Amino acid sequence: KCAPIFDYFRQIFLESLNSARKEDGLEALEKITEAQEFLMYAAHIGNPKLQGEPAPNNWQEMKLWTALRMQSALLSLLSIGKMMDQNNCLPIGAAYADFYANFNADLNKNVLSKVDRSHGIDGKSLLLFDCRYIPGFGIQVDKSLTVWIAAKNYFWISTVLRRFARIMQERGLGPVLCHLECTELFSFSPFLQEMGMPVVDAVNSISIASRCTDAPMRFVKFKKDTSKKDPSILTPPTPSALLVDTADTNKYYRDLSVPLRSPTEGKIYFNRGEECVKNLLKEEKKEWQKINFAQPFFNDSMLKWGANNSSQVPAGDGLYSASCALDREFYVSSEEYRSQKDSDQRDSSVQYALREKDKDWSYSAFFGGEIFSDG
Secondary structure, three states: OOHHHHHHHHHHHHHHHHHHHHHOOOOOOOOOOHHHHHHHHHHHHOOOOOOOOOOOOOHHHHHHHHHHHHHHHHHHHHOOOOOOOOOOOOOOOHHHHHHHHHHHHHHHHHHHOOOOOOOOOOOOOOOOOOOOOOOOOHHHHHOOOOOOOOHHHHHHHHHHHHHHHHHHHHOOOOOEOEEEOOHHHHHHHHHHHHHOOOEEEHHHHHHHHHHHEOOOOOOOOOOOEOOOOOOOOOEOOOOEEEEEEOOOOOEEEEEEEEEOOOHHHHHHHHHHHHHHHHHHHHHHHHHHOOOOEOEEEEOOEEOEOOHHHHOOOOOOOEOOOHHHOOOOOOOOOOOOOOOOOOOOOHHHEEEOOOOOOOOOOOHHHHHOOOEOOOO
16 A cells, blocks of 8 residues: 555656756656666665664565655654544645644643753743654654755755744744754754744854854855866865774774765755755745744844855854855745844844853863953
């Protein structure tokens, strides 16, 4: 009974493959072979077995274990209740995005706002949004791995997070901004900022903190030259990944065959899947206009966000980290970003300056050099 879902995926894979072939000047295919389908699944999800068993070596095994993996995820979702209350069936697509956004909203209202806690997430003013069951994010978030920069993943985090923000504001929440706590999600900060959302993560937090030095930081994008006839040759090369072998003792080394991903390679991969979600992303950008955002401040300085503002503000005054963005001018289109308020609306702002100005913070221990503090 899993045939229809695989037929659905097959059409998506065909469009994605033809998009890549068009980029390479090749003719479009009318259908894909089982071998090509196997490779597409391997590229997208790797080994579908979750317990370290040997990877499937033919299409039938790949199909079986992919179906079992989907079944496992769906059954775990069913265990949280209320998933089939309305239609007695599993929601997919927009219905799933609505369901999962509502689940996160109810989690904050009915659990986090009532339980004893040792952290700041109170379910009222500081909310939790769990990315683990966003399609394409599960294992990566659970295992602290980097979420892959496929175009579909940008759509999924946008549509579920936007619905969550809308639901919370319909329930009386004020203007919002987002803190991306996970190290797996930094590459989505510039994208969400393009949609309009102010986003703070560990990377731009360092930039904000560097305001207290005599040389505030501005992150720049590492770009590669794509003008060569051979598209596989991109210069300059990126460093090789640092690997660890824990078989006997911890042995650290770099492998030349495993170069680090760059924003340019990320752009190429994003472009190949963009056609499948291009119109959906355009619609998302329009829908984000309906969300009210808070204004981040550092003392009296308004912190700007988005690529269009990055070059217009001094280093340390912006939330946009170019080093995390793909090598594209825009993710969605060349349209203008939503306008940002220039008024000092403290009732809809978030303050990031230190509360205890007189406390002896060891700035130089972290940054080194002379201390220059504006608060």
